[in-house]
Amino acid sequence: MATNYIKYAQLIKGSSNYARRMKSLSDKIFGEVATPTNPSSLKVVKIFSARPMHTNEEILHYYPRHVETHALILKLREYGLFRDEHQDFVEEMKRLRALRGKVKVWKRYMNTQDKE
Incomplete structure (x- = not known):
């Protein structure tokens, strides 16, 4: 054989x-x-x-599940188990603006309140 x-x-x-x-x-x-x-044709x-x-x-399945991961991080942040420094900063800036009386009011939000 x-x-x-x-x-x-x-x-x-x-x-x-x-x-x-x-x-x-x-x-x-x-x-x-x-x-x-030739080698270039062999590549094709x-x-x-x-x-x-x-x-x-x-x-x-290369990329991770961003939506589920984000929801999990938000829930952990709610429980105090995760610290999102950027979100903390954004909330602190909103709080300080509210203390100064500079709260942003959206026109769309104002229009819906006027109709009620």
């Missing part, structure tokens, strides 16, 4: 017309490039033979 494979491999390496045609057929069957190609062949990106799990 092994000797048959060795004979076939030697036959393929030969330079006869039959050997070249068999090599080309073998390459076509196994999805390899049948004709000699490699890209097209790769698995599509939309089926690759590593790419699909």
Whole structure:
């Protein structure tokens, strides 16, 4: 059995017309490039033979779940288990503006109060 494979491999390496045609057929069957190609074209062949990106799990689930993480952080901040310094700063600025009497009132908010 092994000797048959060795004979076939030697036959393929030969330079006869039959050997070249068999090599080309073998390459076509196994999805390899049948004709000699330059490296830049082989790169294109490699890209097209790769698995599509939309089926690759590593790419699909690359980014973390931002919405759920944000909701969790807000809840932890409510309980006092997480400190969001930026949000603390924003709230402190709002509090200081309210103390100075500089509270921002949105026109849309004023219009809805007038209608009630």
